[in-house]
Amino acid sequence: MDTHAEEFPQYIHITQNEFFTRRHVKQKEEDIAICECKYDDIDPDSACGDGCLNVLTNSECTPGYCPCDVFCKNQRFQKCEYAKTKLFKTEGRGWGLLADENIKAGQFIIEYCGEVISWKEAKRRAQAYETQGLKDVFIIYLNASESIDATRKGSLGRFINHSCQPNCETRKWNVLGEIRVGIFAKQDIPVGDELAYDYNFEWFGGAKVRCLCGAAKCSGFLGAKSRGFQANTYLWEDDDERYTVEKIPVYDSAEDEPPSKVLRNLYSDIPGMQVNGKTEHSMDVIIKPEQLSESTAFGIQPVGSVSEKGLHINSIKSEMESDDMKAFPQNNAMISRIRSNTAARNYHIGPRSIPAKKSKKYNERFKKITQKQVDVKAAAESLASKEAQEEILRYEEMKNEATCGLDNLYNEIRPAIEEHERDSQDSVSTSVAEKWIEASCLKLKAEFDLYSSIVQNFACTPLKPRVPAKPSPSAQVDHENKLLTN
Numbered sequence: 001m002d003t004h005a006e007e008f009p010q011y012i013h014i015t016q017n018e019f020f021t022r023r024h025v026k027q028k029e030e031d032i033a034i035c036e037c038k039y040d041d042i043d044p045d046s047a048c049g050d051g052c053l054n055v056l057t058n059s060e061c062t063p064g065y066c067p068c069d070v071f072c073k074n075q076r077f078q079k080c081e082y083a084k085t086k087l088f089k090t091e092g093r094g095w096g097l098l099a100d101e102n103i104k105a106g107q108f109i110i111e112y113c114g115e116v117i118s119w120k121e122a123k124r125r126a127q128a129y130e131t132q133g134l135k136d137v138f139i140i141y142l143n144a145s146e147s148i149d150a151t152r153k154g155s156l157g158r159f160i161n162h163s164c165q166p167n168c169e170t171r172k173w174n175v176l177g178e179i180r181v182g183i184f185a186k187q188d189i190p191v192g193d194e195l196a197y198d199y200n201f202e203w204f205g206g207a208k209v210r211c212l213c214g215a216a217k218c219s220g221f222l223g224a225k226s227r228g229f230q231a232n233t234y235l236w237e238d239d240d241e242r243y244t245v246e247k248i249p250v251y252d253s254a255e256d257e258p259p260s261k262v263l264r265n266l267y268s269d270i271p272g273m274q275v276n277g278k279t280e281h282s283m284d285v286i287i288k289p290e291q292l293s294e295s296t297a298f299g300i301q302p303v304g305s306v307s308e309k310g311l312h313i314n315s316i317k318s319e320m321e322s323d324d325m326k327a328f329p330q331n332n333a334m335i336s337r338i339r340s341n342t343a344a345r346n347y348h349i350g351p352r353s354i355p356a357k358k359s360k361k362y363n364e365r366f367k368k369i370t371q372k373q374v375d376v377k378a379a380a381e382s383l384a385s386k387e388a389q390e391e392i393l394r395y396e397e398m399k400n401e402a403t404c405g406l407d408n409l410y411n412e413i414r415p416a417i418e419e420h421e422r423d424s425q426d427s428v429s430t431s432v433a434e435k436w437i438e439a440s441c442l443k444l445k446a447e448f449d450l451y452s453s454i455v456q457n458f459a460c461t462p463l464k465p466r467v468p469a470k471p472s473p474s475a476q477v478d479h480e481n482k483l484l485t486n
C-alpha cells in the first residue's frame, strides 16, 4: 500500500468560497465602484496598479465595468493569480506551504478559500472536529458574524502555518461584494522559504496548541491573542479545576476575598472575547499603573450602564489626588484628561452594558475584589516549566518598558501641557495627543500580553509540586502567605 498517499491530506480542493449558511451576495450595479485608470500600452502599470482607486480601497474591479477592460490587473482573486507555491512536510507542524518562486513584498500569494459559515456553525464545527480528534484547525475569522472553514474544502492556503515572526499576512478584499481573505507577502520571500502568517487575529482553535514556529519572539501558543482563542477556549469551564486561575498568586491590597475569576473577568470583558459564549458578566476594568513598578494592579468594577457597545477607553477621575495634580488647574478638558491619566493613570475600559437587574449583585460582589494584584514573579516561580517562567518574566519586562515609556513621555510633554494651560487653550497639539495615545496603547497591549501569558501558562503548564502532602494548618498558611503579599 502507498503509505504516502494514505498520509496525504484529505480535502476537496476549491478555488472559490462556498456558502454554507447563506447565499452568495450578488453585487448590485449601484454598488460597483469604477476606477479612473486608463490603460496605456507604453506603461502597463497604468491598468489598475497601486494608484487605482479600487486597489487603494482593497476592492477588486468588476469585469465589464473597469475602464481598463481585459488589461485590468485588479482581479487577482477572481482570476486566481496566485504565486507559485509547493506543499511540503514540516517537522512537528504537519504540512506547510513554501514559495516555489521568488515572491515580492506585497504580492498576492493565494486566497484562503473554504466554506463560509456563521460563527455559531463555526463553534459547533470546532467542537465536533475536536471530538473527532482532528488536531489541525482550519477555521479562520472572516467578519463580525462569519468564519471560513477550510477543513473539508479549501485551497492550498489552508496549509500555511503560523509564525510569530511571519513573512506573510492576511488581508481582506472586497471581491464583487463579498469579503475574501488573501495571503500576501509582508516582505520579499526567496524561493524555498516556508510561507507563514500570524494566526493571532484569525485563530479559532483551542487554547492548548504550543507554537513551534521557532521565532525568537515566539508568543508560545497559536493564536494566543485572537478572539477565537478566547471564544473557543476551555480555559474557563466552570467547575473544572484544571483550568481555574485560582492558583495564580495574587495579593490583595484592599480586601481579602479570594481572587478567583479576576483574570477571567478581565478577559471576558475585552470586546469580542467571549468566555464560552457567556457575555453577561460585564463590568469595567480599571487598570492602575501607578503601582506598576513592582506588580501591576487591576481592579474590576461594574458600571451601571455603558451606552456604547464595543471597546471604549477613557479616563476616569483619579482616585489619588497628589500634590502634583492639585498644582494643575482643572480648566482644560484635554489637559485634565491627560493629567488624570498620568498622575493616577487610570484607564476605564467599559465594553458593554450590564443588565440593570444584575448590576446590584455584581456591584456587591466586585466591590470586594477591586485592587487585586498579580505578583508576577511569584506567579512565574510557581510554574514547573522554566520556559513558561521565562516567557512570563519576558512579558513583564516588556510591560515595565512600556510603562517607563509612558512616564518618560509625560515628562517630555509636560512643558507643552503647561504652556497650553497658561494660554488657556482648549487642547494640546495633535502630535502630542497622538504620541500620548500611542504610548498608552503600547502599555495596555504590554499589560494584556503579560496577563494573557500568565493565564495561558497556568492553564497549559503544570504547577510545581505542592509543598507537604498534609501540611499543618500553620504551614499551609505560611505557604499561602508566600504567594500572597501585602
Ligand SMILES: C[S@@+](CC[C@H](N)C(=O)[O-])C[C@H]1O[C@@H](n2cnc3c(N)ncnc32)[C@H](O)[C@@H]1O
Binding pocket: 009, 092, 093, 094, 095, 096, 135, 136, 137, 138, 158, 159, 160, 161, 162, 163, 205, 209, 210, 211, 212, 213, 222
Ligand atoms: C491551517 S492548518 C496548517 C496546515 C497544517 N500544518 C496541516 O498539516 O494541514 C493549522 C494547523 O497547523 C498546525 N500548526 C500551524 N502552525 C503551527 C505552529 N507554528 N506550531 C505548531 N503547530 C502549527 C496546528 O496543528 C494548526 O492547527
